[in-house]
Amino acid sequence: MKATYRALGLFSGGLDSILAIKLVQEQGVHVTGIHCHSPFFGYPDKLAHWSDLYGVDIMPLDISEDFVRMLAQGPEHGFGSVLNPCVDCKILMLNKARALKEESGANFIISGEVLGQRPMSQRRDTLNIIRREAGVKDCLLRPLSARHLDQTEAERSGMVDRERLLGFSGRGRKDQLALAQRMGLAEIPTPGGGCRLTEKESARNYWPVLAHTPSPVAADFFLANTGRQYWHMEGAEGSFRLIIGRSQEDNTRLLELAGERDLLLKTRDFPGPVALGRFGGREWPAETVRSAAAFVASYAGKAVRHAAQTGEAITMRVHSGSLDAPGTLLSVLAERSPALLWREFSWEEAKEAIKASGARNNDI
Numbered sequence: 001m002k003a004t005y006r007a008l009g010l011f012s013g014g015l016d017s018i019l020a021i022k023l024v025q026e027q028g029v030h031v032t033g034i035h036c037h038s039p040f041f042g043y044p045d046k047l048a049h050w051s052d053l054y055g056v057d058i059m060p061l062d063i064s065e066d067f068v069r070m071l072a073q074g075p076e077h078g079f080g081s082v083l084n085p086c087v088d089c090k091i092l093m094l095n096k097a098r099a100l101k102e103e104s105g106a107n108f109i110i111s112g113e114v115l116g117q118r119p120m121s122q123r124r125d126t127l128n129i130i131r132r133e134a135g136v137k138d139c140l141l142r143p144l145s146a147r148h149l150d151q152t153e154a155e156r157s158g159m160v161d162r163e164r165l166l167g168f169s170g171r172g173r174k175d176q177l178a179l180a181q182r183m184g185l186a187e188i189p190t191p192g193g194g195c196r197l198t199e200k201e202s203a204r205n206y207w208p209v210l211a212h213t214p215s216p217v218a219a220d221f222f223l224a225n226t227g228r229q230y231w232h233m234e235g236a237e238g239s240f241r242l243i244i245g246r247s248q249e250d251n252t253r254l255l256e257l258a259g260e261r262d263l264l265l266k267t268r269d270f271p272g273p274v275a276l277g278r279f280g281g282r283e284w285p286a287e288t289v290r291s292a293a294a295f296v297a298s299y300a301g302k303a304v305r306h307a308a309q310t311g312e313a314i315t316m317r318v319h320s321g322s323l324d325a326p327g328t329l330l331s332v333l334a335e336r337s338p339a340l341l342w343r344e345f346s347w348e349e350a351k352e353a354i355k356a357s358g359a360r361n362n363d364i
């Protein structure tokens with residue numbers, strides 16, 4: 001009787017990862033997908049849907065804190081065209097997969113990398129670096145490009161038949177789409193998308209967190225995914241971070257993400273956004289709280305109109321950690337403009353700062 005082998009396959013939800021897993025499944029290997037997620041990528045809430053759709057068991061793997069630590073230390077292999085540290089990311093994911101393989105007794109690991117698909121992170125020499133630094137030299141199979149790569153233990157020992165693996169290479173998607181069709185995939189994911197670190201609009205919010213938070217944690221980046229992001233820089237003194245909800249969903253999320261020393265600001269008598277002032281290791285001076293309250297008030301349209309008609313100030317509630325905690329009231333004039341303490345970072349500024357920090361940019 002033929003033995004049943006077991007493999008773990010990195011499953012991002014992208015087409016290559018699905019095809020790689022299905023290809024090995026077709027050889028009778030039992031594959032469990034591993035879906036890594038963090039503030040920057042991953043859709044753990046889609047796993048049940050994907051499992052049904054593609055016929056693969058998939059388990060979520062939260063790598064948030066490890067990923068943030070790697071980002072904060074500065075990725076050894078640098079960034080891609082935006083803030084995406086693809087080589088270090090793959091090393092981290094495969095390293096985690098290796099630990100799971102050891103725990104679970106699986107026979108090998110699969111990833112959907114395709115030789116030459118990305119100019120840097122999927123070059124032959126980089127694929128070798130990833131394999132070596134993740135400690136998966138002997139146990140990583142890349143089924144879509146296997147015929148271009150060295151034989152792996154899974155092939156040598158007959159767990160999989162190398163002849164039935166593929167020799168994809170390059171940037172095109174034609175081969176992948178033909179294979180998806182041949183396999184009858186019920187849904188073909190669109191290319192790209194899925195990693196916010198490749199998007200300038202997200203990266204411009206992540207960079208100041210990395211640069212101005214002494215020991216950032218995942219929650220700091222979940223916050224960066226929510227609402228409008230403002231900073232007040234005080235030179236060498238440090239910085240203050242203010243996030244203002246843009247929608248009801250943002251407001252709810254900000255309340256969920258608030259730490260017990262974070263400030264929460266909201267209009268008392270009128271509808272308006274929730275704003276969160278992140279506690280960055282020191283108390284906010286009174287004038288900074290007042291300026292934040294005046295700035296947040298400017299986003300409460302009804303309050304601003306009422307103030308303009310009556311000349312009355314706007315009353316803001318200021319609480320620590322929860323809107324239900326005892327708080328204080330501040331009367332302010334809405335202040336959006338000027339000598340504005342509060343400002344957003346643009347991607348261009350972030351990019352300059354990344355360059356100035358000496359971080360490698362490989363334009364992956």
Ligand code: SF4
Nearest residue numbers: 041084085086089195
């Ligand atoms: S695009 Fe994002 S998820 Fe993909 S390898 Fe790069 S950093 Fe990791």
